[in-house]
Amino acid sequence: IEDNMTPFDRLGEKTLHNLIDTFYSLVAQHPDLAPIFPKDLTETARKQKQFLTQYLGGPPLYTEEHGHPMLRARHMPHPVTPTRARAWLSCMNEAMDKSGLTGPLRDEFYSRLYLTAQHMINTPDSGE
């Protein structure tokens, strides 16, 4: 049965939610990221829980409430520079450490996020 578990099943909802809450507490303190995020990250974290649940093969919670993710388009109003992509990934890496994620599950999740983060870049570092 372990063979057909999704990454979402393997991680578990509780760990995923804890990871995301930890991640946004780091984003809120990061000098390159905090300025482009809302002060109150409650709603952002709620949407990210929905999104990452479906990204990891769990139920399509994000799409049910918000429609097709169109993630790159939804980031266009926000200047996502290479520096901010690195900062986002470093907050995620630290949140993964703090949430006790290890092994191949962590490595595969992080690798996918790395690629998605590169895809979100929409502004050069010099362009701001």
Ligand code: HEM
């Ligand atoms: C929304 C920044 C990468 C998923 C946002 C928002 C910002 C942002 C400023 C708007 C927050 C709000 O108004 O609530 C960034 C930056 C990234 C990045 C700087 C660096 C590369 C990613 C990645 C993912 C992601 C890799 C998914 C794997 C989302 C989702 C939302 C969001 C699901 C909510 C969209 C909605 O409004 O429905 N991001 N993001 N972001 N981001 Fe990112």
